[in-house]
Amino acid sequence: MLYLVITMAVILVVAGVVVLYAAYPHRGEKIPAAPWLGDAMTRTVDALPTVAPEETEERSMDFHR
Secondary structure, eight states: OOHHHHHHHHHHHHHHHHHHHHHHHHTHHHHHHSSHHHHHHHHHHSSSSSOOOOOOOOOOOOOOO
8 A cells, every 4th residue: 555655656746747847947938936946857858868850751642643
């Protein structure tokens, strides 16, 4: 039972951090109550490796080729 409570608490904390990041730093705004937290989140996200989007050529919707 204790394992379940700890697991759920960790899940809620992670979900809260994701929502907080999406609400403020991802949009380029400062977190009102803790601007240092937004700066730390931004640095962390900038340090993570990302996959560059593929460049696709635009194709017409012509299915009779």
